[in-house]
Amino acid sequence: MAVGMRGLLVLTLGLAMAATSSAAIYKVGDAAGWTILGNINYTDWTTKKTFHVGDIIEFTYPQGIHNVLEVTKADYDSCSNSTPIATHTSGDDKIAIKRPGHRFFICGVPGHCAAGQKVNIRVLKPRSSDAPSKAPALAPARSAAATPSGSSEPSAASPPAASSTDSTPDAPTTTAPAPNANGARVRGGYRAVVAMALAAVASMAMLQ
Numbered sequence: 001m002a003v004g005m006r007g008l009l010v011l012t013l014g015l016a017m018a019a020t021s022s023a024a025i026y027k028v029g030d031a032a033g034w035t036i037l038g039n040i041n042y043t044d045w046t047t048k049k050t051f052h053v054g055d056i057i058e059f060t061y062p063q064g065i066h067n068v069l070e071v072t073k074a075d076y077d078s079c080s081n082s083t084p085i086a087t088h089t090s091g092d093d094k095i096a097i098k099r100p101g102h103r104f105f106i107c108g109v110p111g112h113c114a115a116g117q118k119v120n121i122r123v124l125k126p127r128s129s130d131a132p133s134k135a136p137a138l139a140p141a142r143s144a145a146a147t148p149s150g151s152s153e154p155s156a157a158s159p160p161a162a163s164s165t166d167s168t169p170d171a172p173t174t175t176a177p178a179p180n181a182n183g184a185r186v187r188g189g190y191r192a193v194v195a196m197a198l199a200a201v202a203s204m205a206m207l208q
Helices: 002-020 042-047 073-078 190-207
Strands: 025-027 056-060 068-071 086-088 092-096 101-106 118-123
Touching (some): 042 118, 073 101
Parallel strands (some): 025 056
Antiparallel strands (some): 056 092, 101 118
């Protein structure tokens, strides 16, 4: 009985780990990679992808022929390689996305950026639907005011309840298309699997 429970526990934990691993890996340029050959349009490549926090951007290229510089928008626009934020030269650079916004990359070899070897990665913000919902505001209860000697004078009306509308507009929700086979993603249902894993751990503890 104990051996069977241990096996179930291992299987459940494995499923939980697989479900929570939601990162997608995007190879820049797909099969062509990071290059100036073949007139690769990296702007067009990014429009067909959907990038999220936690994803990985991979640059593959012949080491010593190209490199990858992360730069500011101004340096990206001007193809300046003088003050990079980060420099990568391994030939197989994997860069994790840790925050939403834009990430700008160029090849620092003279003339390569001007030839089109540059890419702007736009990372989406988390959807507002993932945030916990706000509790509705409750209207104050009204109390009947007693009038002396059976008078039928109406009591003062209670003031209307204040509006619960937040003065700050919610962040816009961006509906993103599903990534292609190059960026397969497992994002739904992992909370249920994690709950199953915790339940199995609790059962195991009770049997010991």
